[in-house]
Amino acid sequence: MLKTDIVVIGAGASGLMCAIEAGKRGRKVLVLDLANKAGKKILMSGGGRCNFTNYSIEPENFISENPHFCKSALSRYTQWDFLALIDKYKIPFHERDHGQLFCNDSAKDILNMLLAECKQANVTIQLDCKIQSVKKTSPQNLEENKFQLKTSKGSIQCQSVVVATGGLSIPKMGATAFAYQLAAQFDINVLPTRAGLVPFTLQPGDKEKYAPLSGIAISCVVSNKQQTFKENVLFTHRGLSGPAILQISSYWQPGEIVRVNFLPDLVLKEALQEKRRSKVKVQLKNSLAEWLPKRLVEVLINQKLLTVSLQDISDKKINEIVQAIENWEIKPNATEGYRTAEVTLGGIDCSQLSSKTMQSNTVSGMYFVGEALDVTGWLGGYNFQWAWSSGWCAGQYV
Numbered sequence: 001m002l003k004t005d006i007v008v009i010g011a012g013a014s015g016l017m018c019a020i021e022a023g024k025r026g027r028k029v030l031v032l033d034l035a036n037k038a039g040k041k042i043l044m045s046g047g048g049r050c051n052f053t054n055y056s057i058e059p060e061n062f063i064s065e066n067p068h069f070c071k072s073a074l075s076r077y078t079q080w081d082f083l084a085l086i087d088k089y090k091i092p093f094h095e096r097d098h099g100q101l102f103c104n105d106s107a108k109d110i111l112n113m114l115l116a117e118c119k120q121a122n123v124t125i126q127l128d129c130k131i132q133s134v135k136k137t138s139p140q141n142l143e144e145n146k147f148q149l150k151t152s153k154g155s156i157q158c159q160s161v162v163v164a165t166g167g168l169s170i171p172k173m174g175a176t177a178f179a180y181q182l183a184a185q186f187d188i189n190v191l192p193t194r195a196g197l198v199p200f201t202l203q204p205g206d207k208e209k210y211a212p213l214s215g216i217a218i219s220c221v222v223s224n225k226q227q228t229f230k231e232n233v234l235f236t237h238r239g240l241s242g243p244a245i246l247q248i249s250s251y252w253q254p255g256e257i258v259r260v261n262f263l264p265d266l267v268l269k270e271a272l273q274e275k276r277r278s279k280v281k282v283q284l285k286n287s288l289a290e291w292l293p294k295r296l297v298e299v300l301i302n303q304k305l306l307t308v309s310l311q312d313i314s315d316k317k318i319n320e321i322v323q324a325i326e327n328w329e330i331k332p333n334a335t336e337g338y339r340t341a342e343v344t345l346g347g348i349d350c351s352q353l354s355s356k357t358m359q360s361n362t363v364s365g366m367y368f369v370g371e372a373l374d375v376t377g378w379l380g381g382y383n384f385q386w387a388w389s390s391g392w393c394a395g396q397y398v
């Protein structure tokens with residue numbers, strides 16, 4: 001029977017960060033992972049360049065039933081702390097829109113940095129390891145070796161277990177419901193989960209109607225009752241994607257309408273009225289084509305109007321045109337689900353954990369970190385920052 005201080009289950013972003021911090025404190029840490037490689041999601045993130053954090057991290061950028069829970073961790077291990085680590089390893093990075101920070105070269109830089117830190121902190125990583133059971137040993141043994149794990153690589157006794165197995169997104173990459181199942185085993189509440197940061201599929205009729213737009217990407221304002229995002233929308237052969245759609249998908253409920261303003265930087269009504277005053281006659285479709293892709297105009301606007309010259313269009317019709325472009329309503333059929341989702345909404349109920357240590361309020365020695373928790377960030381480096389911050393906090397106490 002192997003004995004160690006801490007077992008971290010999951011060698012992803014949050015698990016590695018927790019292991020590093022605990023190892024630095026002199027704790028004996030063993031990280032176990034089902035996969036044959038650590039940090040697979042880090043490697044595929046941000047199109048291979050890992051959007052590892054954001055210059056502006058606010059609690060408002062996170063979705064949770066307990067919106068205050070994330071504040072403590074995010075304020076104790078900030079984006080500046082992670083940037084200091086990036087600086088220590090001289091990893092070149094750049095800023096994109098909305099303060100998003102990406103590696104210049106490769107996401108490998110981030111993973112190699114974490115693995116180097118693990119090595120320095122004497123953390124052991126065991127890959128290809130299936131966890132068969134986690135049991136708490138008798139209460140008499142409270143301080144020593146509270147947990148017994150059975151794994152495909154043998155049995156382990158440890159004082160603390162950190163669950164860092166992430167959410168359900170991208171099952172092909174090895175995502176499992178391990179964290180939720182373990183929580184349920186220990187009577188820790190799990191909130192319903194759903195896919196977040198995920199493309200929409202369209203109703204059959206709409207899918208056919210908008211199929212010719214596949215490939216068009218356009219800067220829009222997308223909103224529902226709860227939130228508004230200004231980013232690109234991308235029409236695909238399956239439906240709608242692009243950053244604005246991924247963002248709103250995390251706030252979307254089935255059956256709900258999403259609104260899109262295709263010309264957020266123009267007061268279209270005024271612009272059309274201005275053009276109408278000109279003596280030169282121009283067809284509506286040509287006027288609109290100055291600001292929007294032709295294919296989009298042809299699908300959004302009534303065919304009969306397209307070839308009419310602007311001067312012959314009534315105010316009432318102008319209002320209808322403006323409405324169709326500035327307030328396009330679409331009722332998605334569904335999301336593409338976990339298959340393509342970047343994150344999982346819901347998960348371990350934060351009210352069951354300490355926001356300072358990430359330890360369960362009821363099972364002493366059991367900690368949950370990262371995406372497994374009901375804390376989900378926006379697109380833009382927020383999910384990794386949550387992984388770093390929550391992992392770091394647990395690492396100070398395990």
Ligand SMILES: Cc1cc2nc3c(=O)[nH]c(=O)nc-3n(C[C@H](O)[C@H](O)[C@H](O)COP(=O)(O)OP(=O)(O)OC[C@H]3O[C@@H](n4cnc5c(N)ncnc54)[C@H](O)[C@@H]3O)c2cc1C
Binds near residue numbers: 013174
């Ligand atoms: C395609 C894609 C791109 C993304 N890009 C970004 C981005 O650029 N910026 C950003 O902030 N976020 C991004 N995300 C989200 C981000 O990757 C996650 O939020 C983050 O990795 C969560 O960290 P974690 O440690 O909780 O879980 P993970 O990083 O998912 O790690 C979980 C680990 O647990 C292991 N595991 C799972 N089940 C078991 C089990 N039963 N037994 C043992 N081990 C197990 C897994 O193999 C994995 O190594 C992206 C996600 C995807 C899918």
